[in-house]
Amino acid sequence: MQSGEKPAAAAEVRVLGSWASPFVMRVMVALRLKGVEYELLQETMGKKSELLLASNPVHKKIPVLLHRGKPISESLVIVQYVDEVWPPPASILPRDDPYAAAIHRFWDSFHSCFDAVSSKDSDIERNRPRRQGRSVRRNDNCSAVFRGGIRRVQQREVGDDSIGYLDIALGSHLGWIRAVERIAGVELLGGAKVPNLAAWADRFCGHPAVVDVMPDVDILLEFTAKLI
Ligand SMILES: N[C@@H](CCC(=O)N[C@@H](CS)C(=O)NCC(=O)O)C(=O)O
Known part of the structure; x- marks a missing residue:
């Protein structure tokens, strides 16, 4: 546990x-x-x-x-x-705004591109170094998709640190994305490259509902090493 x-x-x-x-x-x-x-x-x-x-x-x-x-x-x-x-006050999908809820669901459909990075069949997990860079580059357009999704969630009011459906759908991959950055020596979510996205990632990881269940990168790397 x-x-x-x-x-x-x-x-x-x-x-x-x-x-x-x-x-x-x-x-x-x-x-x-x-x-x-x-x-x-x-x-x-x-x-x-x-x-x-x-x-x-x-x-x-x-x-x-x-x-x-x-x-x-x-x-x-x-x-x-x-x-x-389970009722509000915490609402995950916008309750009174079906359009906003549909937009959240639209963006979550892109989550599958992250599966390619983290699946056990990926080049990264199968430790094929020459192909790892290519895999990550191929998946680098994920961060473009990510940015599109996050732009939507960032349209919330300034100071509103709540997290919702899309934050959960995308943010739950952050531990593995950070592990992949370390394994492949690339920066997908770096502050210099994508500052808003990096700020969102930090905010998500620090949220009280997330902080205790977001796996530590070093532990994920140990876990990955045992698989390959
Ligand atoms: N689309 C599924 C994906 C779930 C999934 O891929 N789970 C993995 C663990 S991260 C699993 O159970 N893998 C075992 C297997 O594929 O046999 C969901 O969103 O729940």
Whole structure:
């Protein structure tokens, strides 16, 4: 259990996941924003528990949210479920503005480009140094996509440090993006190159709902080294 994780009362809310997964992180951040207590059931890398196979028989992937025993899969589906089940004041998607909510959902559809960087089949994770630079360059246009998405979330009022759906969808990848920067020796989110984006990333990582679950880069690097 990561520091800060709270055991749920009678395990009403459980998350099948792993501390290192950006998709699981989305769920943990959403629950924390809402102040919902949950229990994280750590899945072991390379193995799938009976509970996971029974709860997500279609994709067999984490995260799965178990709410009073009922399973829900797909991180962003879970984030929207959490937003609907647990009431404001913390709202994840704009409640009274369907257009703004649609824009958030539009931008989240680009998250898949980050999967290419962090998936276990990527050149980076398979430690193919000559191809790593190419992989990162190919994925550098991700930061352009990222900027587009973040521009949308930055249209909130000055001084409003709240985080919402798109922050969660994109920001949960920041730990791995920083790990990739270190592995490949490139700067994707550097303050000199993309100052607004870097400021957003720092703000997201420092948010009380995020700070205890955002994995430390050194620990992610150790974790990656064990995989390859
Ligand atoms: N689209 C899924 C992606 C989930 C995903 O890729 N989870 C990874 C862990 S980061 C997983 O369970 N991998 C195991 C596998 O692919 O068998 C979501 O958003 O929940």
